[in-house]
Amino acid sequence: MPSPAPAQPSDRLVLLNPGPVNVHDDVRAAMASPDQCHREPEAAALIRRVREKATRIAGGDERHTSVLLAGSGTAALEAAFSSIVPADGRILILDNGNYGERLWRIVDVHGIPHVRMEFGWCDPIDVAAVDKALADDPSITHVGLVHHETSTGRLNPLREIGEVVARHGRQLAVDAISSLGSEELDLVADHIDWCVGTANKCLEGLPGVSFVTASRARLDALESVAPNTFYLDLYGHYISQDRKNAPLFTPALQVMTALEEALDRSLAEGVKVRGERYTALAERIRAGLAERGVRFLLPADQRANSVTNVYVPDGMTYEQLHDGLKAEGYVVYSTQEQLAGVFRVANMGQLSPAAIDGFLAAFDRVVAELGDAQA
Structure with a gap:
């Protein structure tokens, strides 16, 4: 412990x-792991273990899995928010800080149909207003939320919003970059469909690996969604890691080794x-x-x-x-x-x-x- x-x-x-x-010194020491080829069985085994442990820390079970990305948390955010909304869908972005604005910028730059609800940087999200927006607009298929808005230090009401989104039959995508590992969060209890995390915050790893955790059913359904990006195509990474047992592109294996050590410590604590x-x-x-x-x-x-x-x-x-x-x-x-x-x-x-x-x-x-x- x-x-x-x-x-x-x-x-x-x-x-x-x-x-x-x-x-922790053990996490830093893991960065000195031996040089290895990312197409060898040892690398495939490392990726499988890290995916499983990342899923567990988010409260997932055998129905869920994680997709690893080489990059900061923003890479995983862009992979998720540019990949999950179908052509006939629309995402509601809940914005009460810099990182809510970042979600809006991601979907905007990719031309994804969206609605932006701004609440003000020092104001809480109005859950009743979210409820009404979903009731009034059936074209909204997804909702994007930042759990911990570090630009103000605010913890947004994840569970309440998750319950509202689930009741309306929409999908919830959560930026949990600054909360996962220390704040209460559970994929199932909070009705999270897409959870984005990173190594180098509350999981106490090092920068360079991030991930998206979701149910396999949600990830499988992305087959019908045309990709909006090449390197950050979430479905492409999922298929390669999950079915081909290999990374789609070259991963940061040393950083991933350090992340595994950090995840082991997180799960133990x-x-x-x-x-x-x-x-x-x-x-x-x-x-x-x-x-x-x-x-x-x-x-x-x-x-x-x-x-x-x-x-x-x-x-x-x-x-x-x-x-x-x-x-x-x-x-x-x-x-x-x-x-x-x-x-x-x-x-x-x-x-x-x-x-x-x-x-x-x-x-x-x-x-x-x-x-x-x-x-």
Whole structure:
């Protein structure tokens, strides 16, 4: 069982950005796996194992499987959202942040018929409005949702939306890139038809592999949907990996080996326990920043367990704060232009309580030094 309180190496930057994350030494060591040909039986066996473990972490069973992509989470998103909507279908994109907007940009660039519902970056999704939109428009066949909208740190109401979408007989496609592995999510209980995940966030792997998890029935049905892209054709990857037992194109085998180690650790720790570990770290961050008078973007009950969005203290810029903290060994993350003056502190990955305390102490030093310089 992985330790709930990992040690933080003193010679490594503490990554408080929402992915990539600080990983366990065993995950990093797996990157040094031997050179191998991707068309050999060992590679095929690795792909099968990783697909099965990724499916399990999403709550899937023998009816489900995962399709692996060489690329960041956006590669898997584009593979899913460009592949699942038939020519006579239409997708409803639920947008309340940067990553909801990204879903819209993906379907828009591929010319996929869509409807975009914008709720505002700091506003929750109105489930009743989604219900009405589906009731009023029978041409909508799919709904796209970001589970954890890290641009604001908001956790969207996955289960409630899943129940509404299922009741209307539509398909739900979920960007779970920043939630899978630490937030409650279940393919069956949440009525998820298409779930997109990545290695390098709450699963605590390294960047370079992402995946789409779905039922085999849904994937088989893609045979009748004409592809909109060549490299990211989801059905093509599925057929090659599942029926031909071979990758469609060259995979990132070393990164995949590291992902398998990360998945083994994730499954051993369990999503519930990892979520509790992350929650404890997030509460430590939030309590410390609250004591320092920092203002939060969202109310406490709307935040996910792995990212906290806060305003830069008065009298300094984000760049000054970031650079000062990085010089101290801690990396925080900006938000997009729509939320100027807000930054993100993530607690994904192998972080210890001591690392959080170190960050807060460094925060104090940087704020004091900038204050002294301006005095």
